[in-house]
Amino acid sequence: MSLIDFSSDAFIVAFFLYCLAFTFYGVAVMGRRFRKREPEAHTAKWGKIAFYTAVIGLIAQLTYFVTRWIWSGHVPVSNMYEFMTFLSMAIMIAFIVLYILYRKSLLGLFALPLAILIMAYAAVFPQEVQPLIPSLKSYWLGIHVTMAALGDAFFAVGFVAGLMHLLRTVNFGSSDKSSRREQRWLEFCMFMIVVLIGFIVSVYSFRAGGYHAEFSQMKWNEETQQEQVVTVDYDMPPIVAPYDSQAISVQSFIGMQDSFFEAPSWMHGINAARKLNTVLWSVFSGLILYGLLRAIIRRPLAKMIQPALGRMDPDDLDEISYRAIAIGFPIFTLGGLIFAMIWAEVAWGRFWGWDPKEIWALITWLFYSVYLHLRLSRGWQGKHSSWLTVIGFIVVMFTLVGVNLIIAGLHSYAGTD
Template sequence: MNLETTSSWFLMAAFVLYCAAFIGFVLAVTGRRWADRSPEQHQRKWGWVSFGISAAGFGAHLAFFFTRWAAAGRIPTSNMFEFMTFLAMMTTAAFLIIYALYRSPVLGAFAMPVGFVLLAYAAVFPQEISPLIPALQSHWLMIHVTTAAAGEAFFAVGFAAGLMYLLRVVNFKPTTSGGRAQVFFVELTIFTVLAIVGFVGTVFTFKGAGYEAVFLQEKSSVDQKGQLTTTEETVTYTMPPIVKPYNSEMVRMTPFLGMKEPLFETPSWMNGVNAGRKLNTVVWSLLTAAIMYAALRLILRKPIGAAIQPALDGMDPEDLDEISYRAIAIGFPVFSLGGLVFAMIWAHKAWGRFWGWDPKETWAFITWLFYTIYLHLRLSRGWLGRRSAWMAVIGFVVVMFTLVGVNLVIAGLHSYAGV
């Protein structure tokens, strides 16, 4: 068994252990109602058991990281698969640190899914070890990417705690327009989480079924001499093409539920790498999320947030607010170094300039600016509670758009990350 195969087994073990830890944290929170011992004893016992499983999963994840590093001969953070697995690992590390400080099993029930969903999301990307492109052949790859991901991992924990706070305090039987707006946006956040889960589920389902659709796309570009050149490239879908690539012709397509050709064409302004295929995946994710959300609402007969809220009984909202703030306060200086300072140094060495307003650079700056405003409003203007929690939730949405969404809409120097 070679190192690459061994690393894959370690990654699978980490995923299984993360899922088991999540189940343990859920039992710690919900099982206290029928436990023989006192609810506090039950929660404490299952909380530490689940913490131990989480730590074991993190150990397996570390083993994956270093065995893949040995197999590749470089730090494994150079493409979307490697970066997202590393982000999932750092999110788990951030959770373990925060849990050791606050010892709240409820946090595990919300933070652990962030870790294993990121891991599942990573698994949809090509996993083969490939050589680095010239721009990535620098020790600054390790310094920039690892510190940026570490900061974003603490933002993820802050997001989880912020969402928990909202689920704890929002009145799901509102009598005012403001109250109804709060419920709507909480449910929208839950829908967004379901969209990520739907993305992972649909990709694995269609890949497992061996689905394929192939298009021939014609692309035009202007060379350095100002002459227009046209090239053709093959684009392969592994999901039924609701949206086909811009300016393309279908070569072959496996029919699905009576659909024998795409319904729409990707807009021309979406010129990121493989934008058509990514947009098609987003559409499928939203459709799947809509089906799951509708099914849950029918089963629960109430907003999903209202069904989750009783599990948070006994949690002090101020504690949740503090956990969210502390996680972001830890992550902010780390992200500032990795996402901006070290990134600018690497950009100067790779491209001869510190800053060029590349789309990824711009959105990294927007992310940093957003969390700067968050900390300013909290520390100087007293934005605590709901306003702080909403900013923690929105901030992580900005983070995910920076990591994923930018590659869909805009082509830039970081477009290799979206392949």
Template sequence: MTLIDFSSDAFIAAFFLYCLAFTFYGVAVMGKRFRKRDPEVHLAKWGKIAFYTAVLGLIGHLTYFITRWIWAGHVPVSNMYEFMTFLSMSIMVAFIVLYMLYKKSLLGLFALPLTILIMAYAAVFPQEVQPLIPSLQSYWLGIHVTMASLGDAFFAVGFIAGLMHLLRTVNFSSAERSDRKEQRWLEFCMFLIVVMIGFMVSVYSFRAAGYEASFSQVQWNEKLQQDQTVQVEYDMPPIVSPYNSETIAFDSFLGMSKPLFQAPSWMEGINAARKLNTVLWSILSGLVLYALIRVLLRKPIAQFIQPALNRLDPDDLDEISYRAIAIGFPIFTLGGLIFAMIWAEIAWGRFWGWDPKEVWALITWLFYSIYLHLRLSRGWQGKNSSWLSVLGFIVVMFTLVGVNLIIAGLHSYAGTE
């Protein structure tokens, strides 16, 4: 067994330990309903078991990270697979830090699913150790990316605590207009989470089925100043085909023997149409999965989850959310902006270039600046603060994932093909 094989095995072990820890959290919350013993004792016992299992998972995750670093010869954060695996590990680190401060074990009930989802999402991308392109061959790679993702990880825990606060406090029994509005927006947040799950289910399903389709696309080559024909490969049924393309191979799916439409001409890049196709499949899969869940639960997902959080103090959740964001903000400021600009000057000869990822990193920073200002100066606490923490993490995820899927830029080299 090579070191890289051992690294992969450690990653898989961490994934299953996280899944086991999440199961134990489920036993802690749901099992107390079916036992005659003191619910608080039951919750404390299984909460500790779940926490220590999650710690073992983090040890496996760290083992993966260190051994891959040794094998690759550089910090393994240079593509989407490596970055998302590091982000998921950082979320666990942030969760454990906040757990040590507040001893709120049930944070893991939400932190672990987010970690598991991000690990599963990472596995969608190529996992081979790749040589660094010239612009990445710098020690600033590790400094910038690791600190930025660690800041994002604390934002993620802030989101988790904020979401739990909303799940705990939104009044589902009320028919008041303001309460109904909160119910709808909270359920929309649940839908977005289901869309992410639906995306991964569809990707893994089509890969397991060996689905393939390919197109020849004529593109204008700026360097050669002439048209160039390229081949575009799909591993999901093409709802949308590349602009100005012809079909080479197409596996029929559910009676669909050709794409429904072509991508618009303004979508540039060889992967643009395929990324749009991925977004469309994510939404469709999410809609189907959400409908199935609603049929099974016979009530909104948020309303179904709420009883599990009744024993948590909303004020504690609000404080944890704020504290996590307050810790993450200076870390993100250093990693996501200051160190990023220093590296940009070294790599590209300018501190700022309005690249889409740079712009959205700035939007993220400005959003959390506003959050802290409203929290500290205007007294925005409780639900107002929690809604901002949820919205902020949506901005974070669009910066990390959406920009790569939708917008082409200098940061699109990170394994999104």
């Protein structure tokens, strides 16, 4: 077995250990309902088992990270697969730090699924070790990206605690206008999580079925100053095909062999339509999955989850959320801004260039600056603070994923097409 194969196996082991730890946290939190005697002892016992399982999973993921680093010769954070796997590992590190501080088993019941989802999402991208482009061949790659991701990981745990606070405090028994608005927005958050799950399920389902479609398009080559034929592969049935393209081969899927639409002319780049196609499939599968869940449980998802948080102190959740962001903010400031600007000067000869990723990193920093200001100076706590953590995490995920996959720029490198 080669080192890279061992690295991949360690990643898979970590994934299943996290799933097992999540199950144990479920037993710790949910099982206490069936323990009439000593429910606290039951929670403590299974919470400890879950925590140690998660720690062993983190060790396995660290093994993946180190062995892939040795094999590739550079810090494995240079493309979307490597970055998202590192982000999931950083979320586990942030979770363990916060768990040691607060000893709340329920936090694991929400933080671990986030890490698991990000690991599953990472596996959607090409997993081969890819050579670095010239601008990435620097020790600043490891310093800037890892610290920025670690800061984002603490923001993610802050989001988890904030979402738990909202699930705990939103009044589903009230029908006044303010409560209904909170209920709708909270359920929308749950829907977006289901959309992500639906996307992952769709990708793996079509891959397991061996689906493939291919299109060709004429593209102007700036180097040769001539037109050339380029192709794009689809792993999901094409709802949207590239603009002015020809279908080379399209497998039939419930009558969709020739029933796709052509992308509008303003969507430049042959991969733009494929990305839009992925978004459409994500929403479509998310709607189906959400509809099935609603049909089974016959009530909003947020309302179903709320009873599980009944014993959790809202003030504790609010404090955990704030503490996570307070830890993550200086880390992100160093990694996402200061070290990033130093590396930009080394790589491109300027500290700031208004690249889309740079702009959104600044927006992220400004948002959490406002959050901390409102929290410390204006006394924004409770629901106000929790809603800000949810919005902040949306900004973080768009910065990490949306910019790389939607907006072209200097940071849209390997593994994003």
